[in-house]
Amino acid sequence: MEWNQIPLGPLQTNCYVLTNEKKECLIFDPGEESRKLSGFIEQKGLKPLAVILTHAHFDHIGAVDDIRDLFSIPVYIHDKEAVWLPDPALNGSHLFKIGKLIKARPADHIITGEQELSIGEFNFAILETPGHSPGSISLYFKEADLVVAGDALFSGSIGRTDLPGGNHQQLLESIHNKLLALPEETKVLPGHGPVTTIGQEMDSNPFLNGF
Template sequence: MRIARFQFNMLPVNTYVLWDTASRECAIVDAGCYYPKEEETLAEFIDDNKLTVKYSLATHLHFDHCFGNSFVAKKYGVILCAAEADEFLLQNMVRQCESFGIPFRGEIQPIGHYISDKDTFDLGHEKLKAIAVPGHSPGSMAFYAPDSGFVLSGDALFQMSIGRTDLPGGNHHQLVESIRTRLLTLPKGTIVYPGHGPETEIGIEQIENPFL
């Protein structure tokens, strides 16, 4: 499976496109595109690579990861897949933005399919496995591609850091426990693609992450 990363909006968020090279089926994870130019960048990449969007997946529903969800839904006719436990964040989306001094643009895309722990999403012959990692938000999910050896950790695990837990629904103890029991148990060579910042590896974070 191939993966491409885009850094979108003012925070900036890592938006990922994952695709199977044979079938050209793809998933968009955390569509954070805020500006029209960012929407164009995402659409051009999908067109240029002749990809078919099969899934719109959310690691969690904090506003900065959601700006592009309605664009993706309308452009590609796909529903948003996210955890039910984060649905309350959609109801407070405008307030989330206002608390950071950021105008919300576009429309709030509702969840069309609830993701549960251990759900799988097929892309060609490969699978993405959903791993519940609550703590940064109640419904935080990671997406693990065992055959390709990488995991999208959302805002749970970063390079030498972990997600913040001072936002509504955050729980520091729960987040650390989630990372230790759900992510750090993956093979050491697993590449971690986080919601912000550069990639890392599970083996490195096991040993060197000062928050764990």
């Protein structure tokens, strides 16, 4: 499996495209700049199967409708944030005064609880990692040694918890109980900034010391 990190939008939110040997792909968090993202997919000759959202903050969902309509693919989101997609007050675009209100149509598939999920030939585990937001999830691909962590865990940092529904203690528990329980060699694909590993964050992340 191959993956590509594509920073999108004014906040440079990381969108990820995971691709298998058949050139099928999953798209995670298409935050903005749908033409940039679709151009990459078309240039590579990829066949998208689904959009999966780690959470529903505005900077992760801005291109959702464009991408799903262009490729005729479904969107997945956790049930605790299902109503956030069409609501700028919940997804944060109203709060941040970014110049436009971000709205997306409801998701096609609602994720409830932790589970193993298969889409095409992609098999992965859904980990509930709330704290940055109530419905934040991380997607763990065991065979590829990687986890798409959204805004839960960053290189040398953790997600902010001062937004509506955020909870600092809950985020720390999510990181320690779900993410740091993964093998140390697991690559962490975060919602912002560079890729890291579980081992690196266990050793050097100052926000996790003394928990």
